[in-house]
Amino acid sequence: MRHLLAFFCCLFGLLAPLAQGAESDTTANQPPANIAPLVLDLTQAKLNKLLPILKQLEAVSDESMVPLFHAMMNGDLYFIKANRQLVVATEESGQRLYKGLYSHAMMPSISEDDLKKIRVNNRLRGYLRNAIARVHLTAASPDVREAAVRELLAHLDKDTITTLERLYPNEPNKKVKETMGLALAMNTASQTNLPDSTRIAAIDRLSTSLENDVRNTLTTLTYQDNPAIKSAAQTALKHIAQRVERFNFLNQLFFGLSLGSVLLLASIGLAITFGVMGVINMAHGEMIMLGAYTTYVVQLMMPNYIDYSIWVAIPAAFLVSGSVGVLIERLVIRHLHGRPLETLLATFGISLILQQLVRTIFSPLNRQVSSPSWMSGSWEINPVFSLTLNRLYILAFSLLVFLVLVMVLKKTSLGLNVRAVSQNRNMAKAMGVRTAWVDAMTFGLGSGIAGIAGVALSQLTNVGPNLGQDYIINSFMVVVFGGVGNLLGTLVAAFSLGIATKFLEPITGAVLSAILVLVFIILFIQKRPKGLFPQKGRAAE
């Protein structure tokens, strides 16, 4: 009996703080005093009486209103029957939980039976969406204001226009003001009771914009009876279409350049080993793959510093791929000197081994490499033209790698030796160049750069054991097309193939454009076996 009593005491002791916690939750979950009566009304009114209450709430015009509107719009707003406090339903790991709207504290003790939902219909939802945007119009950050105006463009109503007209003259930010002006012009253009001249002026103003909603407005205007408005809207649309066309062209160009930069990165190491040394390295793709996996491993080792991991990954990938390259050169390629077909086969064998090795260590599944935050997102120049940042960075990076490589070959003593050996091996040897050492270093350099390419590729595609295979044939094409032994040729070839592929793509589809480019190169090589920029003079042999 005593034990039972003790047990109950303990149980109460455990429960007491919990009950207290729930109590304190509910006391903190009170709306600010100025809107408390309105919030209370919200829980009592019928569905068709809610709109006026919401309008009054909006009139307070405070960002603290946004969570309420948001929750209500999504149908997640409830109130506790007992004390009429507002709570928000959230889904967490498949479980439905309730959170105080104002306290932001979880309320684990509350179940569905204690609650009543605040109902919402489509009309209210539309109103709430605009109301949220309108509240954001007065936000401190210009970006939030800009986004809010854009959001409002899609469904302009009377309330919005009044708000915009009120805010427009005082808007400090130029860009936000311009967008607001656009919204007002859209409204002016659609008003049938205004004089034609005013409306045509508004349409002219609209013709400078590329917004989707503006185009929709203009399209509806072309269906109107008023001939002056109709023709003005048509001209404006034509003007916009021309600009869109121009930006689409730029967009394709950018994607072409981006593909070109990937091809350049993938093939530039090959341009060294194949072009300068004359060694066919079928395992080149696997050097790229090793670089990509190095990036993955580096990220695994420093999970909290993803943003900086790339700066570790680049030299690490260079070292890993480079040393594997040196190893391959020392162990295999050296023994096959002057037998290009045998070198091809042996390095192909190495590529199989490396692929299977990676499959055994990391599993055959693709691995996800996350991009650093400063590389994700895009640079929006206007609504129809935006550049993804990672592609932009990789484009710049590929050019940088190219320049560094050219400098290494032109300005360093290693570069001098490499060029000497590639031009005349025996003479270089006679002059005291350690050709074996130069071979190993050149091969290491080419492989290391392939590793760096792997770091870049890991930001664009999945990292898997077949990563290298996807690029090897194209890389060879680039090098052969550009002219063997010519780094500049590789640059030109990579970008022209990239751009050609991307411009063919909308016409023929992605696969067929890749095929056409391949066939083109096959035919091109028949015509000019030495590529775009054949070597001249003694080096040409």
Place this chain on the structure above:
Amino acid sequence: MSRLSQYFSAGRTSGKHTMPFVVILLALTAFACLSNLLLPADSVFHVSTYSITLLGKYLCYAMLALAVDIIWGYCGILSLGHGAFFALGGYAMGMYLMRQIGDRGVYGNPNLPDFMIFLGWKQLPWFWHGMDHFWLAMIMVVLVPGLLAFVFGWLAFRSRVTGVYLSIMTQALTYALMLAFFRNEMGFGGNNGLTDFKDILGFDLQSDHTRVALFAITGVILALLFVISQKILSSRFGKVILAIRDAEARSRFIGYRTDHYKVWLFVFSAVIAGIAGALYVPQVGIINPGEFSPINSIEMVIWVAVGGRGTLIGAIIGALLVNYAKTRFTAIMPDAWLFALGAMFVLVTLYLPKGLVGVYAQLMSKRGSKTPPTPPANTTASVKESNA
């Protein structure tokens, strides 16, 4: 001069081995067939139908290796795209078999293969017309790979694309074809390829008798192609081919149109590969774009390298051994096969430039009285010279 006489004797010695090899090949084929058909299933010598099909597959691969060896071993042209010719021959046969299904497909349409109905096609594309005739399909088996090889070879050899460049170009060719055949719009079944075959010339493909017959036919055709190749290569034409391999520029200066010789040899080789593909498809029961993948084409090269290039017997033995090893390996430890294959590439090129046949010849010469001249398998000189 001594090199020249060596080549003549090389031609003679391989001629000496031809008849015994053909006899052994045909005898083994006949034995396997008869033991499958006549011996009871529990006999020690009984060869199961599964093994018969497997052996038939190996023989197709051997034929393919023969094709690769003819141009690589004898002419120094390393093709990394012979899988393309093999697959094209296979597709031609596959189209015939597909049309034989008739209305027994899942959708039961007598005019259209299943995949076309699945893709919503209304009528047969023009290149499928007539493929329900066996004779036309057989012409296509020879014609399509032959024509492709002719066009490609004519373009490549005329502009003197040689050595590594040619290898990479052939690889690009098969890669481009693989991408093309993966497209549904091509009309060859896309990703899934052609499969679910029912019968060939009215014989059920699943029955033991048909399978044994197909195997026997493969064996006979392999022997036939082996003899024909041997004859061609030891003829005057073959001598010029050898001369081109060892010193292309020199042969050209003497007055031979080396590009013509190379083109016709390339076409011949492609036709053999096409026939191999056509025999392969009914036995395996499927053809899909994976056959075009560059890795398949490069694997063929290693069969030849292992067996010993420059000897037709070596190519056939290499193909049989490597594929047997592959079957065993992938059954016991699947992951290790690619390691083994990769290592084979490296080790054979480093230590066995003449393949197993070369090792055998070396052993014979060490043991022996008279030195049987080993067929030269070294194309180094030719590659160097043709690049120059």
